[in-house]
Amino acid sequence: MLSILIPTYNYNVYPLVLELHKQCLECGIDFEILCQDDASFSGWNIENEKINTIKNCSFYVNSANLGRGKNINILAKMSKFEWLLIMDCDTFPTENNFIQKYIAQINKEEKVVFGGIQYRKERPEPKLLLRWVYGNSRETIPVKRRNSNPNGTALTSNLLIKKEVFDSNKFDESITRYGYEDLVFLSDLKKKGILVTHIENPSYHLGLETSQQFLDKTKTALENLKSITKNTNFDTNESKILKTYSVLKKLYLVPFVSLLFKKVKKKIEQNLLSKNPSLLLFDIYKLGYFCLADTK
Numbered sequence: 001m002l003s004i005l006i007p008t009y010n011y012n013v014y015p016l017v018l019e020l021h022k023q024c025l026e027c028g029i030d031f032e033i034l035c036q037d038d039a040s041f042s043g044w045n046i047e048n049e050k051i052n053t054i055k056n057c058s059f060y061v062n063s064a065n066l067g068r069g070k071n072i073n074i075l076a077k078m079s080k081f082e083w084l085l086i087m088d089c090d091t092f093p094t095e096n097n098f099i100q101k102y103i104a105q106i107n108k109e110e111k112v113v114f115g116g117i118q119y120r121k122e123r124p125e126p127k128l129l130l131r132w133v134y135g136n137s138r139e140t141i142p143v144k145r146r147n148s149n150p151n152g153t154a155l156t157s158n159l160l161i162k163k164e165v166f167d168s169n170k171f172d173e174s175i176t177r178y179g180y181e182d183l184v185f186l187s188d189l190k191k192k193g194i195l196v197t198h199i200e201n202p203s204y205h206l207g208l209e210t211s212q213q214f215l216d217k218t219k220t221a222l223e224n225l226k227s228i229t230k231n232t233n234f235d236t237n238e239s240k241i242l243k244t245y246s247v248l249k250k251l252y253l254v255p256f257v258s259l260l261f262k263k264v265k266k267k268i269e270q271n272l273l274s275k276n277p278s279l280l281l282f283d284i285y286k287l288g289y290f291c292l293a294d295t296k
Contacts, residue, residue: 001106002099003079003163004033007071008048008089010040011207013059016092017051023099024056033057034075035089039065069171069181072156076166084166088157090207094118101201102160111194112161114154115201116143130211130277137279139205146198151190152238156182158203165194172232179221180228180239187238211273222290241290254291261288 004020006013017033024031033054037045039062051059062071076084083106095101098115105113119135139155146153169188175181186196209217222241228234229242236242248254268285271278 001029001081002031002083002085002102003076003081004031004085004087005072005075005079006033006035006087006089007068007075008035008037008040009068010042010044011089012044012047013089014047014050016087016089017054017057019093020087020099021054021057023093023096027099027103029099029103030081031056032080034060034078036060036062036071036075038062038068038071065176067173067176067181068178069175069185070173073170073173076163076170079163082163084161084163086156086159086161087203088205088207090205091117091157091203092206094202094204098201098203101199105160105197105199110160110197111165112154112159112189113197113199114146115158115160115199115203116141116146117155117158117205118202119205124208126275127210127212128208129275130272130282131208131214133277134214134279134282135205135208140202143198143200150196150198151186154182154186154196154198156185157205158201159196165189169194174231175224175228177220177224177227178217179224183238184228184232184234187235190238191235211277215269215272218286219289222286223293226290226293241286244287245290245294248291254294257288257291258294261285261292264288 006016013035017035020033033056035048035051035058037048045061048059051057072086085102102113117139119132119140124132141153169192171181171185175184225239229236236246248257265288268281271281272285
């Protein structure tokens with residue numbers, strides 16, 4: 001019935017596998033849990049190897065880094081059941097009926113289902129605030145709002161998908177760097193008329209990076225987005241940054257925005273790394289950085 005796919009990187013995924021295994025057994029379903037570390041060479045993999053001692057569970061390690069999308073594609077190819085549940089390694093079900101809720105959706109024959117993402121309510125230490133503030137504001141979205149833009153508000157960190165649908169719409173393996181592989185994958189589904197069904201079945205996102213790490217990953221993601229727009233048929237209307245950038249380019253304002261960004265970059269970074277990071281400034285930072293990348 002269900003293959004759970006967990007791409008991992010430098011993370012202890014063993015507790016997540018134990019919880020999912022327990023819930024699958026309680027549901028009385030046929031299942032497997034497949035985890036694959038993408039060549040992180042992490043010390044956590046000693047702990048993760050214990051997954052191989054659990055019935056119906058496997059843990060593998062790639063010899064070279066493939067990128068998240070290709071890693072998931074390989075896991076899907078290895079899977080043997082007709083439904084796939086893709087989960088990030090740093091997530092964890094918020095409820096003990098997490099799998100049961102997805103089984104109910106399988107019985108309804110929905111093709112793609114997203115359960116949602118939540119963050120712990122407790123405010124983390126200051127150095128982790130940017131990721132936590134961003135996640136609570138931009139990723140923890142009520143079902144009603146998600147349904148107004150079904151593919152644009154979904155993530156593949158807690159996604160149920162019929163295997164035949166996935167097999168005809170795999171992750172683009174040319175995207176090997178971090179960032180926006182979800183958006184491209186879900187946009188391609190939308191082009192084929194496959195819309196995501198949204199339900200209230202969230203998982204916690206536990207792996208908070210420091211604000212500096214998140215800022216660095218954001219820069220990498222924006223550089224990746226630039227590459228995606230040049231090398232794929234990605235619909236620029238699916239990204240707010242690309243839509244705004246397109247307007248600026250038509251008005252010949254990209255060089256001006258780039259110049260202005262250079263002047264205010266350090267001031268904005270001070271705020272983003274502070275105890276009160278502003279998401280408005282974060283949006284301005286992303287747009288400025290994207291414009292600057294275009295002028296290099």
